[in-house]
Amino acid sequence: MVTTRGDIGEESKGRAVEVLRRLYSGGLMVPGRLGEIGFEDRPGAVDEWLSRSRDELGELNWEPKGAGFRLRLADQGKATAIGGPGTRLVTEVCLF
Numbered sequence: 001m002v003t004t005r006g007d008i009g010e011e012s013k014g015r016a017v018e019v020l021r022r023l024y025s026g027g028l029m030v031p032g033r034l035g036e037i038g039f040e041d042r043p044g045a046v047d048e049w050l051s052r053s054r055d056e057l058g059e060l061n062w063e064p065k066g067a068g069f070r071l072r073l074a075d076q077g078k079a080t081a082i083g084g085p086g087t088r089l090v091t092e093v094c095l096f
Contacts, residue, residue: 008062016062017054024049028077031069039072 023029024046031049032041042049056069073081 013057013062016057017050020053021046021050023071023077026076026080027074028080029071030074031071033070039070041072 024031030041031053032039034040042052044052053069
């Protein structure tokens, strides 16, 4: 488990970006936003998503507290998710 212990320094920022890179490049999650018709995927490729994610987190001083960007669990993420009986699969998350 990785924790910042409340300290948002360059190391923890790097860890967060690495987690996002793995989620995006593995096809597990897709960034986006809530639009008029529901969740709307962000257009672009992994490098663009990472750049925008870093920018958004920077704009929020790396402390979005519920105002962060949203991620959608992609089909590959659903296929990879492991859950037992009664497990509720969350298909959208808001980081931080």
